[in-house]
Amino acid sequence: MAQELSIPQLGVTMTEGVITEWLVEDGATVQQGDPLYTLGTDKTETEIESPAAGTLVILGEIEVDYAVGTVIGRIE
Template identity: 70%
Template sequence: MSHELRVPQLGVTMTEGEITEWVVENGEAVTEGQVLYVLATDKTETEIESPAAGVIEILGKEEETYEVGTVIGRIV
């Protein structure tokens, strides 16, 4: 079963976020709770953790801004 990684809504008024850094590499095995990337909003930077264990497929690019809910990766 795969898990889609979507840009989370970290605040009530948040509409988009920028991936400032992927902490893992594409195709890397990850564990549940492991930090995957850093997401910046207009108010804060937050480390986003993996919701599951598996192999990550990165779709979103660093230094790009995405709307809340956009699929930026998968864990398979």
């Protein structure tokens, strides 16, 4: 079963974020806890880890503003 990757809310006032870099290639096999991408906000940049093991499918593009909760990929 695929698990969706969505933009997390890293702070109480956070409403959107920007993927500044994908750290793993589309189609790569990842393990739970592996860093997937860097998420930029108005205050910081944070590496976001994989919530599960499987194959990464990238849907989100770098340097695009995404609202919290937007699906940007999935682990299959």
